[in-house]
Structures are given as structure tokens and as C-alpha cells.
Amino acid sequence: MAFRIALIGYGNIGRAAEQAIIAAPDMELAGIYHHNDSLDNIQADAVLLCTPTREVEKFALLLLEKGICTIDSFDIHNQIVALRSSLGLVAKTHKAVSVISAGWDPGSDSVIRTLLLAMAPQGITYTNFGPGRSMGHTVAAKAIEGVKNALSMTIPLGTGIHRRMVYVELEEGIDAAIVEKKLLADDYFAHDETHMVVVDDVEALNNVAHGVNLVRSGVSGSTHNQRFEFNMTINNPALTAQVMVSCARAAVRMQAAGRFGAYTMIELAPIDLLPGDPETLIKQLV
Amino acid sequence: MAFRIALIGYGNIGRAAEQAIIAAPDMELAGIYHHNDSLDNIQADAVLLCTPTREVEKFALLLLEKGICTIDSFDIHNQIVALRSSLGLVAKTHKAVSVISAGWDPGSDSVIRTLLLAMAPQGITYTNFGPGRSMGHTVAAKAIEGVKNALSMTIPLGTGIHRRMVYVELEEGIDAAIVEKKLLADDYFAHDETHMVVVDDVEALNNVAHGVNLVRSGVSGSTHNQRFEFNMTINNPALTAQVMVSCARAAVRMQAAGRFGAYTMIELAPIDLLPGDPETLIKQLV
Numbered sequence: 001m002a003f004r005i006a007l008i009g010y011g012n013i014g015r016a017a018e019q020a021i022i023a024a025p026d027m028e029l030a031g032i033y034h035h036n037d038s039l040d041n042i043q044a045d046a047v048l049l050c051t052p053t054r055e056v057e058k059f060a061l062l063l064l065e066k067g068i069c070t071i072d073s074f075d076i077h078n079q080i081v082a083l084r085s086s087l088g089l090v091a092k093t094h095k096a097v098s099v100i101s102a103g104w105d106p107g108s109d110s111v112i113r114t115l116l117l118a119m120a121p122q123g124i125t126y127t128n129f130g131p132g133r134s135m136g137h138t139v140a141a142k143a144i145e146g147v148k149n150a151l152s153m154t155i156p157l158g159t160g161i162h163r164r165m166v167y168v169e170l171e172e173g174i175d176a177a178i179v180e181k182k183l184l185a186d187d188y189f190a191h192d193e194t195h196m197v198v199v200d201d202v203e204a205l206n207n208v209a210h211g212v213n214l215v216r217s218g219v220s221g222s223t224h225n226q227r228f229e230f231n232m233t234i235n236n237p238a239l240t241a242q243v244m245v246s247c248a249r250a251a252v253r254m255q256a257a258g259r260f261g262a263y264t265m266i267e268l269a270p271i272d273l274l275p276g277d278p279e280t281l282i283k284q285l286v
Numbered sequence: 287m288a289f290r291i292a293l294i295g296y297g298n299i300g301r302a303a304e305q306a307i308i309a310a311p312d313m314e315l316a317g318i319y320h321h322n323d324s325l326d327n328i329q330a331d332a333v334l335l336c337t338p339t340r341e342v343e344k345f346a347l348l349l350l351e352k353g354i355c356t357i358d359s360f361d362i363h364n365q366i367v368a369l370r371s372s373l374g375l376v377a378k379t380h381k382a383v384s385v386i387s388a389g390w391d392p393g394s395d396s397v398i399r400t401l402l403l404a405m406a407p408q409g410i411t412y413t414n415f416g417p418g419r420s421m422g423h424t425v426a427a428k429a430i431e432g433v434k435n436a437l438s439m440t441i442p443l444g445t446g447i448h449r450r451m452v453y454v455e456l457e458e459g460i461d462a463a464i465v466e467k468k469l470l471a472d473d474y475f476a477h478d479e480t481h482m483v484v485v486d487d488v489e490a491l492n493n494v495a496h497g498v499n500l501v502r503s504g505v506s507g508s509t510h511n512q513r514f515e516f517n518m519t520i521n522n523p524a525l526t527a528q529v530m531v532s533c534a535r536a537a538v539r540m541q542a543a544g545r546f547g548a549y550t551m552i553e554l555a556p557i558d559l560l561p562g563d564p565e566t567l568i569k570q571l572v
Contacts, residue, residue, distance in 0.1 A: 019507035023407065080572050081565050101572055104405075110572040111401055111556055117571070118532035118559035119394055119525060121309065221305035221531075223524030230398075231515040238509030239405060245507075246404035264572045266557040267564070270397055271550075273404035278553070279367050285403070286366050286387055286396040286550045 004030035005248050006042060008059055009050035012208065013073070016241035017048050024245060026275040044068055045255075046248040050241070057083060060098055064090045069251040071244045073103030080106060080264065088262035097255045098262040102247040103240040104232075105129070107265050109212060112230050114266045116216040120226040123218020128156035132210030132236060134164070140188035141166050146174035149202040156213060157193075164194040169202045210236040246273040290316035291534050292328060294345055295336035298494065299359070302527035303334050310531060312561040330354055331541075332534040336527070343369060346384055350376045355537040357530045359389030366392060366550065374548035383541045384548040388533040389526040390518075391415070393551050395498060398516050400552045402502040406512040409504020414442035418496030418522060420450070426474035427452050432460035435488040442499060443479075450480040455488045496522040532559040 005027050007017050014032065021029045030044040035051060039062060046069035049056050056072040063070050064087060074083055080101050087098040101107060105127065113125055130153065137152035144150075148169045155163040166183060170176060180196045183189055199205065211233040220226050232239075247265065250272035254263070271281055291313050293303050300318070307315045316330040321337060325348060332355035335342050342358040349356050350373060360369055366387050373384040387393060391413065399411055416439065423438035430436075434455045441449040452469060456462060466482045469475055485491065497519040506512050518525075533551065536558035540549070557567055 016507050016509065019509070023505075023507055077572070078569075081569055084568065106572045108401055108405055112398075113571045114556040114560065114567070115394055115397055118556065119390075119528055121528070121532075121560075219309075220521065220524040220528035221302050221309055223302065223305070223521045226520045226525060227518060228520075229515075229517045231517075232513060234512045234514075235506065235509045238506040239512060242405055242407070242506035246407075264557075264568050266568070266571060267555045269553045269555055270400040270404065271552040274400065274407075281400075282370065282550050282552070283364075283367055285399045285552060286363070286392045 002026055002028040003046065003249060003252050004028055004044045005046050005048065005245065006030040006033065006044035007048040007050050008033045008035065008037075008039075010034060011050065012237035013241050013244075014048075014050035016238045017050055017245055020242045020245040024249075024275065026249070027245070039063065042066070042068065045252045046071060048072075048241075048244045048248060050244075057086060060087050061090055064096045064098055065094055067094045067096050069096050069248070069255055070098045071102055071248045071251055072098075072100055073107065073240050073244055074101045075103060075106060077106060084262045084264060091262050092260045095255070095260050097251040097260060099247040099251045099265065099268065100262055101264050102244050104234070104243060105212065107240075107243050109214060110264065110266050111270070112214055116218070116228050119228065120216060120218025120220050123216055123226070125214065125216040126158070126160040128158060128160060128213040128215070129162060130154035130156050130211060133206075133208070137164060137166070137188050140186055141168060141183060144179060144182050144186065146171050146179045151202050151205055162192055164189055164192050166194060166196045167199050167202055167205055168196060169200065170198060208236045210234060249273060249275065288312055288314040289535060289538050290314055290329065290331045291334065291531065292317040292319065292330035292332075293334040293336050294319045294321065294323075294325075296320060297336065298523035299527050299530075300336035302523045303336055303531055305524075306528045306531040310535075310561065312535070313531070325349065328352070328354065331538045332357060334358075334527075334530045334534060336530075343372060346373050347376055350382045350384055351380055353380045353382050355382050355534070355541055356384045357388055357534045357537055358384075358386055359393065359526050359530055360387045361389060361392060363392060370548045370550060377548050378546045381541070381546050383537040383546055385533040385537045385551070385554065386548055387550050388530050390520070390522075390529060391498065393526075393529050395500060396550065396552050397556070398500055402504070402514050405514065406502060406504025406506050409502055409512070411500065411502040412444070412446040414444060414446060414499040414501070415448060416440035416442050416497060419492075419494070423450060423452070423474050426472055427454060427469060430465060430468050430472065432457050432465045437488050437491055448478055450475055450478050452480060452482045453485050453488055453491055454482060455486065456484060494522045496520060535559060535561065
């Protein structure tokens with residue numbers, strides 16, 4: 001029987017999630033809900049929360065209380081442990097499973113970081129993001145007085161250091177120098193090398209491409225110079241949605257196995273992310 | 287209380303495993319056993335089987351029957367499912383856990399392949415090995431009549447295609463052309479581009495360096511051109527041993543959680559490979 005997967009939110013990620021559910025051989029789309037739809041009669045094994053990050057907890061609690069699994073890509077790194085604790089309690093009470101922060105970072109990058117730490121416990125990992133659009137920095141730039149539209153690109157400079165290229169469209173008659181001063185003073189930008197570039201049309205620059213370069217040099221046992229590197233260049237919402245859909249499969253399986261609670265991706269067995277039976281997958285992948 | 291980890295076999299991997307156990311903050315070395323030592327009085331939570339691959343099953347069954355967890359780096363790809371089935375049965379009966387094929391390929395590479403498939407379910411993954419020494423091919427070359435010593439290097443040519451560079455030291459008075467003909471006809475070499483090079487001293491070329499370049503280009507949902515790449519250059523026995531040691535931690539934890547059986551690495555939650563409590567690890571890695 002196919003997993004019945006619904007989704008809430010129909011922005012970039014919601015639309016990509018719809019495609020990933022349709023493409024999955026073992027899933028059926030159990031509904032698309034907008035932010036303000038009633039969830040009273042929702043019928044699904046799991047629901048993907050393709051909402052803004054700050055709305056994740058509210059929807060997750062509502063669904064977990066019904067015993068329905070939830071999957072989100074909550075991305076405020078320093079609040080993940082608290083979310084796991086809050087959702088975990090309700091999930092356990094109502095015999096459901098929640099997979100949280102299931103995107104690419106946090107998400108699949110977290111799995112890579114964990115694996116590399118197990119392979120070389122001593123050493124340094126650098127996660128270099130981009131080039132790609134930073135959602136958080138873009139929102140912060142847009143909030144500055146006189147900014148009509150903005151796009152903040154994250155440019156990797158290596159060793160986890162990033163440059164911010166901020167493209168802004170200004171309101172009529174605004175002094176660019178004043179906007180730049182405010183931008184550079186903003187807490188989002190004050191700690192990184194930041195360049196503001198005034199443009200006529202921010203939308204003309206828009207592109208959901210993103211990427212990562214994750215490197216570790218470390219020590220296995222007492223042997224130094226173990227070197228690892230993971231690179232990807234991807235369509236950001238498509239990958240985020242696909243990871244969420246794969247995690248929905250794991251959530252429903254863990255619920256069936258009685259392993260109720262809230263989990264990050266590093267707490268899931270990777271095999272549970274894939275369709276098919278274990279022996280076939282092991283034969284193919286191990 | 288520290289995990290008590292013993293090991294059987296004291297070759298390259300056994301020696302590296304000893305170092306990795308000593309370096310682990312939550313483990314103590316519970317003994318080093320040679321292949322022919324009696325295991326009657328072995329006291330350990332888990333035992334690393336640093337033996338030749340073909341001896342893994344025998345030792346694993348003996349230990350699992352005592353309720354002791356085992357970890358191996360069994361690397362005959364097409365026999366992994368059978369080994370998992372055989373050890374799984376005994377592990378379940380005696381309430382133990384066995385982690386099998388826990389090296390880097392099979393092993394950590396398998397985890398990467400699984401994760402990439404979950405991130406882009408449609409597409410092609412190529413695993414390119416080396417440059418590095420192939421144990422299996424080296425043994426096959428050594429077995430040819432007239433060969434005193436040999437070293438078979440695996441050279442990656444991309445898209446999963448490999449060249450074999452076989453360095454041989456010949457017995458006195460042997461015709462190199464005859465050895466080469468036998469080598470190229472051997473099933474280990476017949477399917478790849480193979481070059482035999484006669485040298486005076488094979489040991490002078492020896493080096494445990496190895497590596498991998500694992501690439502996938504695939505589709506997330508309906509979005510093509512998602513590109514992923516994992517590279518590593520490593521000391522082979524040091525990495526194999528470290529992965530085994532990290533998997534020993536997971537084995538003992540799963541035993542404590544009552545999840546008895548035999549598992550490949552793609553069936554383990556990555557977080558279980560690491561020392562420390564879950565919330566601290568999640569804060570650091572997710």
C-alpha cells in the first residue's frame with residue numbers, strides 16, 4: 001500500500017515536493033493544503049510542512065496530536081534541539097514520528113558531517129556554502145528602509161568564511177550611501193565581508209541555484225592526513241523538497257516500527273529514506 | 287562506563303584498530319587476539335574482526351553465540367546479503383548485534399551512495415576507486431605461476447572504469463611474456479585494461495594510500511542537473527579500522543536498545559557512530 005503524503009504550503013518547496021511525491025514509486029499525494037486551510041479532516045500518513053520555518057512548530061504540533069507524522073526543513077540552527085524536544089514529547093504521546101530539519105543544511109550535509117567525524121574523529125570540517133541566495137540575509141536586506149527589493153548572495157571564500165553580495169533595488173530618491181551604511185551595520189552583515197550593489201531589477205538576477213563544498217582533514221586512529229570533500233551544485237527548493245519526501249518514508253516506517261518521537265536526519269538509518277526492500281537495496285548500494 | 291572493545295587479527299587493520307580504540311574517549315581495549323588464540327574466556331562488549339574476509343563468518347558466529355557484538359569489514363560485495371542473513375539469525379537468538387561490511391567500500395561509501403539516491407532518486411552514480419592498491423587483484427596476481435611478488439594498483443579512468451597497473455617481481459628464469467599472458471587471461475584482469483610491469487622490488491612500491499571519487503548527477507522530483515561529488519584520499523587500513531571502531535559503538539548501543547540482528551552501515555543511524563550524548567551532537571552537527 002502506498003504511503004499517503006500530504007503537504008502544507010505551496011511556495012517553491014511545496015511545488016517541488018508535489019513533484020517529488022508524484023515521482024516516488026511508493027507514494028500517493030494525499031492533498032495540498034494552504035497555510036490557512038482547515039486541517040480537521042486531513043487524511044494522510046505524513047505531512048510535509050512546506051511553510052516558513054517559524055510556522056513549522058504550530059502545524060507540527062497540530063498534526064502530531066492527530067497521530068500524523070510530520071516532516072519539516074526547519075533551518076534555525078540554534079533552535080533545532082528545542083524543536084526536537086517539543087515535537088518529540090507530543091509525537092511520543094500520540095504515537096507519531098516527526099523528522100525535523102530535513103533539508104540539505106541542516107539535513108543531508110549534517111549526515112555527511114556526522115559520517116566524516118566517525119571516519120576521522122580528530123580534525124576540522126569546513127562547510128562552505130554557495131554561491132547561492134541566502135534567504136535569511138535577503139529578508140534582512142529587504143527590511144532596510146529605502147530598499148524596494150533585495151537579493152543577498154552567499155559567496156564561499158573557503159575555511160567556512162563567506163562574502164555577502166547584496167543586490168538592492170532602491171526606492172525613488174533614496175541615498176544609496178545611507179542604505180549601505182545601515183546594511184553594513186545590520187547584525188546579519190556586520191560580521192562578514194559585505195558588498196552592496198545597486199541594480200535596476202533584482203528579479204532579473206534571481207536564481208534558485210545553490211551549492212556546498214564541505215571539507216574535512218582529520219585523523220583516523222593515530223593516522224593524520226585523511227582528506228575528505230563533498231561538493232554539490234543543486235536547485236535549492238528541488239533538493240530540499242526531495243529530502244523531505246525521502247524523510248517522510250522514513251517517518252512512516254519508524255512509526256510502523258513503534259519508534260515514536262522526533263528525529264533529525266543524523267538519527268535516521270539512511271536505508272529508510274529509500275523505496276524498496278532492504279535486501280535489494282543492500283545488494284545494490286553496499 | 288567505557289565500551290570494552292577487543293580485536294582479533296593483528297595485521298594492518300588490527301594495528302590501526304588498536305590505535306583507534308585507544309584514541310576513543312569512551313572505549314577501553316579489552317584484548318588483542320591472534321587468529322589461533324582461544325576465545326573461550328574473552329570478555330568484551332564487542333569484538334572487531336580484523337581477519338581476512340573469508341574468516342569473518344566463522345569468528346562472528348562464535349562470538350555472537352556468546353552474546354558478544356561483532357564488527358567486520360567483509361568486502362566480497364555479492365556475499366554481503368548472505369552474511370547478513372547468517373549472522374542476523376544467530377545475533378537475534380543470542381541478543382547481540384553484528385555490524386557487517388563496515389569499512390569504506392563497502393561501508394562509508396555505501397552510506398554516501400544511499401544518501402545521494404535519497405537526494406536525487408533518478409540518475410547515475412559512479413564510484414571511482416584509487417589510485418590505490420587492490421587487495422583482491424594483488425592476491426590474484428601473486429597466485430600466478432612464476433610471480434614472486436606482486437602489487438596491483440587500481441587507477442580510476444572515470445565513469446566507474448578502472449585500469450589495473452600490475453607490478454610483478456618474477457622468479458629466476460621466468461619468461462615475462464608467459465606470465466603476462468596468464469595474467470591478462472585471469473578473470474580478475476580479463477575485463478579491465480591491464481598493464482603488467484616487471485620490477486626488481488615490489489616492496490619498494492608499497493603504499494597503503496587509497497582514495498575514491500564518487501559522483502552522481504540526478505533528478506530531485508522533476509528537477510534535473512542535481513550534481514554531487516564525494517572525494518577522499520586516505521590511508522586505507524587506518525580508515526577501515528576507524529570505521530570499524532565507530533561501528534562498534536553503534537553495535538553496543540543497538541544491543542542495549544534491544545535491536546538485535548546483523549546490520550550493514552546503511553541500516554545504522556549515523557549519530558550512533560559518535561561518542562557523546564545526542565543533544566550535544568545535534569547542536570554541533572545538524
